[in-house]
Amino acid sequence: MTAFKRLFRHVRFNRTVTLCAVTLVVLTLLSLLAPLLTSHSNVTADFANRLLPPTLADGHIFGTDELGRDLFVRTLYGVRVTLFVAVVASFVSLGVGVLYGAIAGYVGGRVDGFMMRIVDGLYALPFIFFVILLMVAFGRSMFLIFVAIGAINWLDMARIVRGQTMSLKQRGFVDAARLIGVSTSGIILRHITPNLLGVVFVYTTLAIPQAILMESFLSFLGLGIQEPQTSLGSLVNAGVDHMGSSSWLLVIPAVALALILLCFNFLGDGLRDMADPRGKT
Amino acid sequence: MSLLEVDRLSVRYPETPEPVVNEVCVALDHGDSLAIVGESGSGKTQTALAIMGLLPANARIGGSVVFAGTELIGATPAMLNRFRARRIAMVFQDPMAALNPYIRIGKQLGRVLLEHKLCRPGAVRERTIRMLKKVGLPDPERQYHAFPYQLSGGMRQRVLIGAALLGEPDLLIADEPTTALDVTVQAQILHLLYELQEETNVALLLITHDLGVVAGHCQRMLVMDNGRIVEHGATRDIFTSPASEKMRMLLAAAPRITAASPPPREPAGGKPVLEIEELSVSFRERRNFRQEHLNAVRPLSLTVGEGETVAVVGESGSGKTSLARAVVGLIPADSGRITFLGQLLPPSLNSRIRASRRELQMVFQDPLTSLNPAMRVADVVAEPLRVHEPGNDDHADAVLTIMKQVGLSTALLDRYPHELSGGQAQRVAIARALILKPRVIICDEAVAALDGSVQNEILELLRHEQERSGLSLIFITHDLAVVKQISHRVLVMYLGRLCELASGDTLFARPRHPYTKALLNAIPQPDPQAKPVDVLLAGEVSSILHPPSGCPFHPRCQAAIAVCRDVMPELSAEDGSEVACHRAAELDLSY
Numbered sequence: 006m007t008a009f010k011r012l013f014r015h016v017r018f019n020r021t022v023t024l025c026a027v028t029l030v031v032l033t034l035l036s037l038l039a040p041l042l043t044s045h046s047n048v049t050a051d052f053a054n055r056l057l058p059p060t061l062a063d064g065h066i067f068g069t070d071e072l073g074r075d076l077f078v079r080t081l082y083g084v085r086v087t088l089f090v091a092v093v094a095s096f097v098s099l100g101v102g103v104l105y106g107a108i109a110g111y112v113g114g115r116v117d118g119f120m121m122r123i124v125d126g127l128y129a130l131p132f133i134f135f136v137i138l139l140m141v142a143f144g145r146s147m148f149l150i151f152v153a154i155g156a157i158n159w160l161d162m163a164r165i166v167r168g169q170t171m172s173l174k175q176r177g178f179v180d181a182a183r184l185i186g187v188s189t190s191g192i193i194l195r196h197i198t199p200n201l202l203g204v205v206f207v208y209t210t211l212a213i214p215q216a217i218l219m220e221s222f223l224s225f226l227g228l229g230i231q232e233p234q235t236s237l238g239s240l241v242n243a244g245v246d247h248m249g250s251s252s253w254l255l256v257i258p259a260v261a262l263a264l265i266l267l268c269f270n271f272l273g274d275g276l277r278d279m280a281d282p283r284g285k286t
Numbered sequence: 287m288s289l290l291e292v293d294r295l296s297v298r299y300p301e302t303p304e305p306v307v308n309e310v311c312v313a314l315d316h317g318d319s320l321a322i323v324g325e326s327g328s329g330k331t332q333t334a335l336a337i338m339g340l341l342p343a344n345a346r347i348g349g350s351v352v353f354a355g356t357e358l359i360g361a362t363p364a365m366l367n368r369f370r371a372r373r374i375a376m377v378f379q380d381p382m383a384a385l386n387p388y389i390r391i392g393k394q395l396g397r398v399l400l401e402h403k404l405c406r407p408g409a410v411r412e413r414t415i416r417m418l419k420k421v422g423l424p425d426p427e428r429q430y431h432a433f434p435y436q437l438s439g440g441m442r443q444r445v446l447i448g449a450a451l452l453g454e455p456d457l458l459i460a461d462e463p464t465t466a467l468d469v470t471v472q473a474q475i476l477h478l479l480y481e482l483q484e485e486t487n488v489a490l491l492l493i494t495h496d497l498g499v500v501a502g503h504c505q506r507m508l509v510m511d512n513g514r515i516v517e518h519g520a521t522r523d524i525f526t527s528p529a530s531e532k533m534r535m536l537l538a539a540a541p542r543i544t545a546a547s548p549p550p551r552e553p554a555g556g557k558p559v560l561e562i563e564e565l566s567v568s569f570r571e572r573r574n575f576r577q578e579h580l581n582a583v584r585p586l587s588l589t590v591g592e593g594e595t596v597a598v599v600g601e602s603g604s605g606k607t608s609l610a611r612a613v614v615g616l617i618p619a620d621s622g623r624i625t626f627l628g629q630l631l632p633p634s635l636n637s638r639i640r641a642s643r644r645e646l647q648m649v650f651q652d653p654l655t656s657l658n659p660a661m662r663v664a665d666v667v668a669e670p671l672r673v674h675e676p677g678n679d680d681h682a683d684a685v686l687t688i689m690k691q692v693g694l695s696t697a698l699l700d701r702y703p704h705e706l707s708g709g710q711a712q713r714v715a716i717a718r719a720l721i722l723k724p725r726v727i728i729c730d731e732a733v734a735a736l737d738g739s740v741q742n743e744i745l746e747l748l749r750h751e752q753e754r755s756g757l758s759l760i761f762i763t764h765d766l767a768v769v770k771q772i773s774h775r776v777l778v779m780y781l782g783r784l785c786e787l788a789s790g791d792t793l794f795a796r797p798r799h800p801y802t803k804a805l806l807n808a809i810p811q812p813d814p815q816a817k818p819v820d821v822l823l824a825g826e827v828s829s830i831l832h833p834p835s836g837c838p839f840h841p842r843c844q845a846a847i848a849v850c851r852d853v854m855p856e857l858s859a860e861d862g863s864e865v866a867c868h869r870a871a872e873l874d875l876s877y
Contacts, residue, residue: 177655178657178658180616180650181648181650181656182658182669184614184615184647185669185674185718186643186670186674195669196658
């Protein structure tokens with residue numbers, strides 16, 4: 006736990022990390038408070054005001070889409086879904102992936118073989134087929150999208166963590182911990198995991214954009230978020246159709262998406278530096 | 287005009303307040319041999335790197351380095367490259383790190399020739415093989431195709447020396463060329479270096495922390511401390527009448543085999559604490575789809591009494607570390623019994639009861655890898671108590687006491703291991719072992735990674751603990767000199783077998799096994815008057831996968847006779863000492 010304490014002790018000293026964290030918090034708050042911020046609805050079509058360019062006049066500050074819905078509200082709802090996907094993805098890959106990989110790597114032998122074959126099996130499953138199967142079995146819901154993304158997202162993490170653990174296991178401090186009597190779970194939690202944080206953070210920042218993109222891909226195929234619900238990915242998709250005439254429909258959600266992805270990237274980088282006790286803070 | 291003239295060379299880094307090299311002046315001519323001696327952090331390696339133009343980009347360099355009339359400081363990389371290999375070459379400390387693991391050694395050496403256009407492409411192979419032969423690589427035609435990992439440490443260092451000499455340089459810089467090697471191999475490599483120097487008349491700049499390495503051969507030496515030269519002159523003069531405080535300190539700290547040191551106090555009770563009976567360890571290795579048995583430790587017995595220190599000595603591959611790891615349970619023993627405090631210990635650590643795990647501890651070679659980099663000193667030291675006394679959360683007092691006991695300031699409690707010096711880190715590791723009040727501590731090369739003076743402090747600390755609490759110590763080491771002052775008994779191992787076990791005094795004065803004698807002889811003495819190191823041990827440790835028939839040591843033994851080739855000598859015991867040699871009775875190996 007000392008590693009986490011240390012992390013948060015240093016957070017305020019790093020400007021980039023602070024900036025990114027603040028941006029993400031603001032975006033989260035905005036997306037949660039979206040209904041209070043504007044009188045426009047995100048679902049009601051308003052054919053009189055189709056494809057309005059951004060204007061301050063009647064509150065459509067980001068303009069409207071081809072059904073006359075306010076893009077500002079829709080973008081915020083999109084941010085909500087996208088951030089949610091990101092959080093789910095990172096939690097699943099952090100929680101499940103790190104522990105799974107650390108256990109497989111540390112225990113080794115048959116346990117490792119068995120655990121990693123499960124990972125291989127899940128890898129081998131065609132993703133789209135898997136999603137369709139889920140949809141058929143349980144019907145369409147946002148929850149299932151998260152299950153699908155979560156189920157795929159931790160696999161890479163487990164593999165990377167396993168490899169790292171296997172090399173950490175060779176280090177003298179693991180032997181030293183065994184000799185003073187630390188239990189296997191104690192070694193994994195207190196000795197191995199804190200030393201994995203650097204890699205884990207970097208990989209999480211790669212996994213989050215991957216999950217966000219996966220979600221927009223599913224939405225594009227019609228397997229994901231369904232209209233009138235929306236995500237940044239589906240907004241960008243819709244915007245592509247009007248790229249020539251109404252560019253704001255593409256640019257605004259794309260900028261929001263890029264902003265989120267950048268923030269996660271810098272955040273991961275900064276956290277990695279802070280997780281390394283050798284780093285200068 | 288000398289070949290190399292270094293004038294007021296300074297090196298400084300933005301993040302350090304003090305320059306790491308401060309106004310250093312060196313002059314060197316053809317055929318000269320000059321040693322730079324100092325402890326870690328004294329700036330000796332930085333000086334060498336500055337001469338080679340290998341310092342990192344953020345280094346600020348002042349002063350001048352003139353080589354054969356050309357200023358090297360501020361020279362363009364292309365110009366420096368013209369000097370490298372042809373005029374100046376370097377041998378690094380760690381031969382594995384200096385060789386590319388993916389390229390066969392013949393090709394790596396050939397590249398030196400091609401890159402610097404030293405010979406026709408057609409003659410590369412022949413010249414390389416000639417060089418490999420010259421540096422004493424056995425069977426150079428075959429080794430030409432070997433990958434670095436297939437060679438032993440000593441052979442790799444020979445290859446590196448060969449690579450350095452390919453361009454027939456005027457100046458050879460050797461940075462701790464033997465520190466990573468066994469004493470016996472060190473003797474061979476030093477011998478080779480000096481021989482080649484005489485043959486080629488190259489100027490040799492030898493960088494080392496080991497006074498023994500310097501004393502035998504270098505005519506002149508510099509002593510560095512904190513980036514400054516504190517003393518320079520003829521080696522002989524400096525050794526006989528050191529002018530600087532630093533040199534006197536280094537000399538006092540240098541381990542000596544010959545000097546009479548006060549014998550360690552007799553062990554307190556002598557009641558057996560740890561009894562190892564017929565313990566053997568083997569590993570299964572899969573090679574070329576076949577399983578092979580690697581017998582790291584052949585059945586071996588040893589009893590350690592209360593308050594006693596036993597040193598286990600041998601070259602790498604002797605099985606000494608496997609023995610230690612099997613005793614503490616990190617690797618399972620194949621057979622044999624370990625009795626600890628009257629109770630039989632199961633072979634695997636997980637099936638041992640708490641109490642025995644608590645009272646049998648180990649200190650590892652490299653303190654920086656044996657301390658978790660993500661844990662603060664306070665947590666490292668308190669962890670054993672947290673594990674063994676889970677109900678009790680307040681270990682602060684115990685931690686403070688133990689920190690004082692091992693001589694560490696409590697200000698260090700908040701630090702991470704990488705913020706400690708080597709000696710401090712090893713003290714932390716010792717504190718972690720001592721806090722459980724163990725009865726036996728096994729030290730696996732516990733001081734090998736430390737500077738001479740720090741080595742002595744750590745040994746002194748362990749001895750003091752022993753006197754205080756009747757602790758027993760098993761000291762695993764490759765260097766007999768280090769353990770001379772603290773061991774009551776010494777066990778010499780070779781290829782997993784016991785060669786000789788005797789009390790310290792007896793073993794150092796009258797070794798009975800030729801291998802013990804050879805180990806003792808290989809240690810370079812910090813005394814220019816002493817006769818240069820004999821290379822009694824030719825060749826290297828035989829493969830443990832395919833050990834020789836008969837006495838395992840016979841291929842390298844100068845006293846070997848016919849029977850040694852065929853029959854494994856029995857262990858003969860005689861007033862407390864044991865020896866396994868056919869000729870033990872007739873050979874007189876005493877000093």
